[in-house]
Amino acid sequence: MRWRILALLVLARAGLGVQFQTVGSAAGEITNIFGMDNAQLGVMIGLFMAPGLILALPAGAFSRFASDRVLSGAGLAALSLGGLLSALATSPETLGLGRIVAGAGFLVVTLYFTKMVADWFGTREIATAMSLLVMSWPFGIALGQVGHTWLITLFDWRMPFAAASIWCAAAAIGVWVFYRSPHDSPPATERRMQLLPREWALVCSAGLAWGIFNAGYIVWLSFGPAVLEARGHTLVASASIVSLASWVMIFSGAVCGQIVDRFGRRDTVLVIGMLAGAAAFLLLQLPGAELGASLLFGLIGMAPAGIIMALSGQAVAPERRAFGMGVFFTLYHAVMAISPALAGGIVDLAGSPDAAMHHGLGLFLTVIPLALAFRHLKSRQ
Numbered sequence: 001m002r003w004r005i006l007a008l009l010v011l012a013r014a015g016l017g018v019q020f021q022t023v024g025s026a027a028g029e030i031t032n033i034f035g036m037d038n039a040q041l042g043v044m045i046g047l048f049m050a051p052g053l054i055l056a057l058p059a060g061a062f063s064r065f066a067s068d069r070v071l072s073g074a075g076l077a078a079l080s081l082g083g084l085l086s087a088l089a090t091s092p093e094t095l096g097l098g099r100i101v102a103g104a105g106f107l108v109v110t111l112y113f114t115k116m117v118a119d120w121f122g123t124r125e126i127a128t129a130m131s132l133l134v135m136s137w138p139f140g141i142a143l144g145q146v147g148h149t150w151l152i153t154l155f156d157w158r159m160p161f162a163a164a165s166i167w168c169a170a171a172a173i174g175v176w177v178f179y180r181s182p183h184d185s186p187p188a189t190e191r192r193m194q195l196l197p198r199e200w201a202l203v204c205s206a207g208l209a210w211g212i213f214n215a216g217y218i219v220w221l222s223f224g225p226a227v228l229e230a231r232g233h234t235l236v237a238s239a240s241i242v243s244l245a246s247w248v249m250i251f252s253g254a255v256c257g258q259i260v261d262r263f264g265r266r267d268t269v270l271v272i273g274m275l276a277g278a279a280a281f282l283l284l285q286l287p288g289a290e291l292g293a294s295l296l297f298g299l300i301g302m303a304p305a306g307i308i309m310a311l312s313g314q315a316v317a318p319e320r321r322a323f324g325m326g327v328f329f330t331l332y333h334a335v336m337a338i339s340p341a342l343a344g345g346i347v348d349l350a351g352s353p354d355a356a357m358h359h360g361l362g363l364f365l366t367v368i369p370l371a372l373a374f375r376h377l378k379s380r381q
Helices: 002-025 027-034 038-046 052-064 068-087 092-121 126-154 159-178 197-229 235-263 266-283 290-301 305-315 318-350 354-379
Strands: none
Touching: 002 027, 002 038, 002 068, 002 092, 002 126, 002 159, 002 197, 027 038, 027 092, 038 092, 038 197, 038 318, 052 068, 052 092, 052 318, 068 092, 068 159, 092 126, 092 305, 092 318, 126 159, 126 197, 126 235, 126 305, 197 235, 197 266, 197 305, 197 318, 197 354, 235 266, 235 290, 235 305, 266 290, 266 305, 266 354, 305 318, 305 354, 318 354
């Protein structure tokens, strides 16, 4: 039963990646039509994460009043509505409003899907389960990188938003109809909103590590194609090379989860992954090394994603897990809302997209001390 539930959540969550990637894929058309620079485009990308800054804690508290199924389904419906608003936009303000509405849905879905997987898997095969859930995000982004470019070529920049909204609407129906909570899940009346001091330290370490890790990934997706286009690659070729990392990590992440569940050595695997990801940011800037850089980034650099995400389920006791997830995703969204605009500003200041790659390298290296701090705190009684 739990693996069928996981399959449902993975398919539904892929729609989040498809919806997020719409602005990145249509960046050229959007900047031309609405007259944006790179920093403003980064803000538009970051708006998707902005609602998490204020909604994550309330969303965690909502668990006392509605089921995980109802809340996550409502989040998917908001993702669909936000995409439709952006598709109909005639101004940057309307486009941004659609991103904010979709971002609110993204926050709710991500929070409760993560909790739902932690509830179903507990300490058994949690790294594998979280890896599969996490990989649905890059799977959706990879589909968007290729599919959105194709839709833009055939139609216009609005079509990717419409297609992503259809996916999210179908996912909402699927979750409402088919999801069931595990029998031993604490009822809503027993869920608590207070964390222990040690849990605060654990969840803050985990949330910052997850946010910074994902910020590095978004830098790769958003500015990697510009690096390749500056070296003479076409738009489609650049998107295809950069998206290769997302396709590869779908499988490498699941394999990585299996390895650590069976053999341990989580910290060693994580450090190797972060160092490999940092190296990939450098390699992408070297002529002739583009394909190898993308493979390195996807095969090794992004493989520990499930290990980092699993920290969220290990940080807080089950009866406080929903609120703990709210804290976790508040920190995650804070980092994700700031990073794209910061990266865009760095590119504008430096005059070259290569500067964003250096920013991404620094983000990946920062994950290492945060994850090791979590493990140290967790080992203390």
